[in-house]
Amino acid sequence: xxxxxxxxxxxxxxxxxxxxxxxxxxxxxxxxxxxxxxxxxxxxxxxxxxxxxxxxxxxxxxxxxxxxxxxxxxxxxxxxxxxxxxxxxxxxxxxxxxxxxxxxxxxxxxxxxxxxxxxxxxxxxxxxxxxxxxxxxxxxxxxxxxxxxxxxxxxxxxxxxxxxxxxxxxxxxxxxxxxxxxxxxxxxxxxxxxxxxxxxxxxxxxxxxxxxxxxxxxxxxxxxxxxxxxxxxxxxxxxxxxxxxxxxxxxxxxxxxxxxxxxxxxxxxxxxxxxxxxxxxxxxxxxxxxxxxxxxxxxxxxxxxxxxxxxxxxxxxxxxxxxxxxxxxxxxxxxxxxxxxxxxxxxxxxxxxxxxxxxxxxxxxxxxxxxxxxxxxxxxxxxxxxxxxxxxxxxxxxxxxxxxxxxxxxxxxxxxxxxxxxxxxxxxxxxxxxxxxxxxxxxxx
Amino acid sequence: xxxxxxxxxxxxxxxxxxxxxxxxxxxxxxxxxxxxxxxxxxxxxxxxxxxxxxxxxxxxxxxxxxxxxxxxxxxxxxxxxxxxxxxxxxxxxxxxxxxxxxxxxxxxxxxxxxxxxxxxxxxxxxxxxxxxxxxxxxxxxxxxxxxxxxxxxxxxxxxxxxxxxxxxxxxxxxxxxxxxxxxxxxxxxxxxxxxxxxxxxxxxxxxxxxxxxxxxxxxxxxxxxxxxxxxxxxxxxxxxxxxxxxxxxxxxxxxxxxxxx
Numbered sequence: 234x235x236x237x238x239x240x241x242x243x244x245x246x247x248x249x250x251x252x253x254x255x256x257x258x259x260x261x262x263x264x265x266x267x268x269x270x271x272x273x274x275x276x277x278x279x280x281x282x283x284x285x286x287x288x289x290x291x292x293x294x295x296x297x298x299x300x301x302x303x304x305x306x307x308x309x310x311x312x313x314x315x316x317x318x319x320x321x322x323x324x325x326x327x328x329x330x331x332x333x334x335x336x337x338x339x340x341x342x343x344x345x346x347x348x349x350x351x352x353x354x355x356x357x358x359x360x361x362x363x364x365x366x367x368x369x370x371x372x373x374x375x376x377x378x379x380x381x382x383x384x385x386x387x388x389x390x391x392x393x394x395x396x397x398x399x400x401x402x403x404x405x406x407x408x409x410x411x412x413x414x415x416x417x418x419x420x421x422x423x424x425x426x427x428x429x430x431x432x433x434x435x436x437x438x439x440x441x442x443x444x445x446x447x448x449x450x451x452x453x454x455x456x457x458x459x460x461x462x463x464x465x466x467x468x469x470x471x472x473x474x475x476x477x478x479x480x481x482x483x484x485x486x487x488x489x490x491x492x493x494x495x496x497x498x499x500x501x502x503x504x505x506x507x508x509x510x511x512x513x514x515x516x517x518x519x520x521x522x523x524x525x526x527x528x529x530x531x532x533x534x535x536x537x538x539x540x541x542x543x544x545x546x547x548x549x550x551x552x553x554x555x556x557x558x559x560x561x562x563x564x565x566x567x568x569x570x571x572x573x574x575x576x577x578x579x580x581x582x583x584x585x586x587x588x589x590x591x592x593x594x595x596x597x598x599x600x601x602x603x604x605x606x607x608x609x610x611x612x613x614x615x616x617x618x619x620x621x622x623x624x625x626x627x628x629x630x631x632x633x634x635x636x637x638x639x640x641x642x643x644x645x646x647x648x649x650x651x652x653x654x655x656x657x658x659x660x661x662x663x664x665x666x667x668x669x670x671x672x673x674x675x676x677x678x
Numbered sequence: 679x680x681x682x683x684x685x686x687x688x689x690x691x692x693x694x695x696x697x698x699x700x701x702x703x704x705x706x707x708x709x710x711x712x713x714x715x716x717x718x719x720x721x722x723x724x725x726x727x728x729x730x731x732x733x734x735x736x737x738x739x740x741x742x743x744x745x746x747x748x749x750x751x752x753x754x755x756x757x758x759x760x761x762x763x764x765x766x767x768x769x770x771x772x773x774x775x776x777x778x779x780x781x782x783x784x785x786x787x788x789x790x791x792x793x794x795x796x797x798x799x800x801x802x803x804x805x806x807x808x809x810x811x812x813x814x815x816x817x818x819x820x821x822x823x824x825x826x827x828x829x830x831x832x833x834x835x836x837x838x839x840x841x842x843x844x845x846x847x848x849x850x851x852x853x854x855x856x857x858x859x860x861x862x863x864x865x866x867x868x869x870x871x872x873x874x875x876x877x878x879x880x881x882x883x884x885x886x887x888x889x890x891x892x893x894x895x896x897x898x899x900x901x902x903x904x905x906x907x908x909x910x911x912x913x914x915x916x917x918x919x920x921x922x923x924x925x926x927x928x929x930x931x932x933x934x935x936x937x938x939x
Contacts, residue, residue, distance in 0.1 A: 239781040243767065250769035250810075464765035469826075472729045472759040473782040474751065646732045650692075 236475040237483050244457060244487020254453065266502030273506070276366075283370040288333040290317040290325055297344020303355075306382045312375070322358055329360045335371045336360070350390060355379065413524075420524045431521055432614065433584070439610035440579035442499050443540065447547045447575050447603060450492040451568055454548045455555030457484050459564030468649065477643040481636070485548045492544060532613030535621045539605040542628040546602045547571065549635035556642050559652040578604035586611065599624070602631045680742070682707045682834050682866035683728060688737035690723050690890075697723040699890040700737070705883075707742075707833075710860055710867040712881035714874075714910075716918055720890035721870035722762065725836050728868065729759040741834055755783075758827040762838040762870075765819070768812035772803055772822050775811055779826050797829030800855055817848030824852050828859050835859075837869040841876055853879055874910040884910075888918045 248254050289307070291314050293300055307314060315333055317325060325336050336358040346353035359372045391400040413425040420428070461467035470480060521527065550571055558564040578598050587595055587608065598604045605624035612621050642648055683705035690698040698720040705711040713721045726732040728739055730750035739746040746753050766775050776797040780790045798807050801822050811819060820841070827835055840856060841849040853876060859865045871877050877884060878898050885895045894901065894917060898910055907913045 235785040236782055239778060243770065243778050246774070247767055247769045464768065465761060465763045466765050466767060468726075468731060468761045469759060469764055469779075469823075471731055472754055472757065473779065474754040475782045476751070649726075649731060 236479045237486065240475075240480060240483025241486040241490060244484055245490050248453060248457070248487065248491050254456065264502070266499070266506040270502075270506035279367055280370055283367040284374050285311070286313075287311070287335070287371045287374055288313045288315065289371070289375065290315045290330065290333045290336045292320060292322060292325075292336065292338045293318045294341040295339050295343035297348070299344030299347035300339045302385075303339070303343075303379070303382050306378055307375070310378050312378070322356070326358070326360070329362075334360050334368060335375060337375070347386060415524060415526060423524060428521075428524070428526070432526070437583055438503055439536070440583050440607045442496065442503055443543065443603070443606045444575055444579045445499060446492060446496050446540075447543060448568075448572060449495060450488050450544055451547045451551035451571050451575075452565060453491060454484060454488045454551040455558075455564040455568055456561055457488065458552050458555030459558050459561045462558070463560040471648070477648075478640050481552060481639055481643050484552060485545065488548055489544065526614055528613035529616065531618060532609065532616070535618060535625070536606060536609040536613060538625055539609045539621065539628065542625065542632060543603045543606050546628060546632040546635060547575070549632055549639055553635060553639045553642065556639065556648055557651060574601045575603050577601060578607050582607045582611070599627075602628045680707045681705070681740075682709075683711070683739070683741055683868055685724070685728075685739045686737055688724065688727065688739055689735050690720075690727060690732065691735045696890055698727075698734075701887070701890070701892055703885050703892065703895065705834075705866060705868055707866050708860065708864050709882040710856070710869065710880050712877045712884040713868070713870040713887055714877055714884050714914060715870075715887035719887045719918075721887060722838055723890075724887075725759070725838050725868070725870060729757060729836050730754060731759075756833040758830060758832040758835050760823055760827040760835070760837040760840060762842055764823050766811040766814070766822055769810060771810050772801060772807040772814070772818075773798060775822060776801075776826060776829065780829065783830050793829050796831075797825040799825075800828055801825035802851065817844050820844055820848060820852060824855060828855065828865065831859075831863050832865060834866045834868065837867060839871055839873075840869055841871075841873065849873075849876070856880060874914060878910055886914065886917045893917050 289312060291304070293304070293316070304314065313333075315330070317336070322336055322338055338356040338358070340353060340355070343353050343355070345351075357372045357375060359369065361368055387404070388400040391398070391403045395403050411424045413420045413423055413428050415428075458467075461470065471477070551568065554567045554570065555564045558567055578601050581590065581594065581598060582604070587598060590598070599620070602624075605621060605628060608624065609621050612618055642651075681704055683703065685701055685703050688698055688701040689696075701720070701724060703711070703713075703724075713724060715721050723732065727734050728741065728746055730746060730753050733747055741753055742756060744752050744756075766772075767778070770778065773794065776794045777790070780793040780797065783793065784790050801807060801824075803818055803821060806814070806818065807822075811822065814822065820843075824840065827837065835856075837856070841852045844852065856867060857880060860867055867880075869880065871880075881898060883895065883897050884901065886893045886901070894904075896904065901913050902908070902910060905913045905916050907916060
């Protein structure tokens with residue numbers, strides 16, 4: 234055990250001290266979510282500011298009561314109005330004023346049509362220069378204010394036509410109550426759509442964290458082995474009085490230690506990002522636990538077990554691939570082989586349930602050991618644990634086989650003589666890294 | 679005097695390439711034995727088989743009576759190996775590198791510290807021992823690696839080109855340290871080298887190897903006399919190229935050229 238910890242300690246020291254590894258594989262990925270969250274918050278603030286501070290140029294060609302009431306609605310809502318009634322709209326287009334971005338044109342027959350139960354067109358011209366969302370916000374907000382005004386007019390007309398009826402009853406002969414039923418209980422005032430949106434937000438977190446964790450850890454592991462070859466330290470290490478399995482497990486253990494720290498940082502960063510996203514949504518207040526959708530303890534344990542086994546499986550494959558290569562660049566290019574099975578389940582299961590996929594794709598997903606954390610993340614809420622239990626057995630077998638293969642490779646001279654060099658292969662691991670790898674495989678003389 | 683290394687008919691083939699053919703050598707305990715030969719002669723292959731990195735296709739190798747192929751774990755406890763182009767872990771300091779390597783030999787921290795302290799003294803890097811090895815020059819790194827290979831006082835130190843690529847000062851230091859450890863600690867050394875000055879200075883006996891076959895064995899002085907040569911370099915040229923290149927052999931042995939030397 235002393236030798237194993239000796240290697241783990243060395244691996245951790247090397248990883249946390251290497252600025253390339255630390256920056257590229259730990260600090261940047263860990264910071265990316267908080268940075269995205271901060272950017273999202275800044276966007277939300279900017280949009281909110283655009284919505285609360287609306288300036289318009291008003292060309293009012295009407296002199297009746299109807300237009301006066303519309304202007305009152307705008308003023309009540311805090312809209313700043315610049316009267317440009319003496320201009321034609323085209324004159325304002327040519328020389329836009331930075332004080333306003335929307336020109337509202339009320340036609341001469343506005344009040345007449347309103348008062349005579351007819352229809353009339355109000356024109357909004359939005360001057361677009363940057364084509365950003367914030368440019369569109371003022372006209373969108375004004376449209377809502379106009380709808381409120383229209384609702385008042387409609388209600389007046391309905392009251393006049395149907396004096397014995399409530400206007401909203403005339404408008405809505407059929408009302409819909411769309412409620413979700415969870416575990417046999419009706420969830421009042423919550424639509425199924427709101428719940429599935431919230432669930433999607435949460436179920437996206439696991440695949441995203443899993444993808445980033447596995448990719449980062451696999452890169453670290455493959456690099457750690459390949460760097461021993463590139464820096465010519467492996468030969469010395471292999472002649473030390475330490476078992477080859479200790480070297481293998483020491484490398485895996487070092488990456489696991491760093492990965493556990495990284496995953497905590499990822500989760501914190503991602504939570505911050507998701508809460509920033511949720512703050513933009515009206516559904517921010519929807520607490521899944523309160524409506525009976527709290528994850529079960531069994532589900533959480535299964536998720537952690539599948540995630541840990543996925544990590545070990547990915548590291549075993551990465552160490553194996555790293556040991557086959559000649560240098561760090563080849564090892565990182567060869568990692569492309571591992572990304573495909575990591576991406577497939579994460580992306581495929583992010584939006585749909587596995588039962589909705591064609592049988593062949595279901596088979597592929599069940600065959601990939603990295604699918605099970607994503608499936609377990611859903612099972613936490615659905616309670617469908619059986620496939621996860623089988624998945625864990627499968628993951629253990631897969632991982633054991635990979636460790637045995639890696640151990641076999643480490644215990645023979647092939648660790649030194651078998652080399653895959655991707656440096657000279659076309660594409661450097663591009664679209665067909667495995668093909669390139671096989672082409673580049675050669676025996677060292 | 680017991681035998682430190684003995685190989686009998688040691689052979690290594692890589693598919694169609696013969697790296698080593700029927701190699702038989704004997705290294706006595708406490709001596710420095712040199713394997714001398716051109717590039718691709720099979721020197722490094724021999725050293726890698728003896729240090730358990732490669733397995734022989736046929737033949738037998740023993741170190742202090744222990745079979746290299748059958749008991750590699752036991753072999754690793756009594757040897758140290760210095761590869762020709764060995765690196766150090768760049769993010770570790772020199773001291774941490776020595777601590778890491780010493781940690782494989784004993785779980786007792788006091789004994790490990792003793793070994794590390796010996797390594798620090800051998801390296802002779804003073805306060806630079808606490809710098810990260812990525813900041814070391816090639817010479818400093820080689821001194822650190824020499825220290826690593828000698829600090830455990832192995833029964834057999836296997837060294838591939840111990841002073842390869844070093845300037846005069848570093849090379850002199852490295853050779854002096856190796857000689858001291860052989861004389862004072864009884865360490866046996868098997869080395870390979872292209873540097874004939876190094877071989878004459880360090881080796882008690884040498885084996886001349888070419889195309890994976892041992893051509894001759896003896897003391898440096900004995901071989902120089904046997905081949906009627908001025909120095910080992912001339913012996914080396916005569917043995918490895920002389921028969922194929924009579925002009926070169928004549929050139930080396932002509933009285934004019936010998937006088938010029």
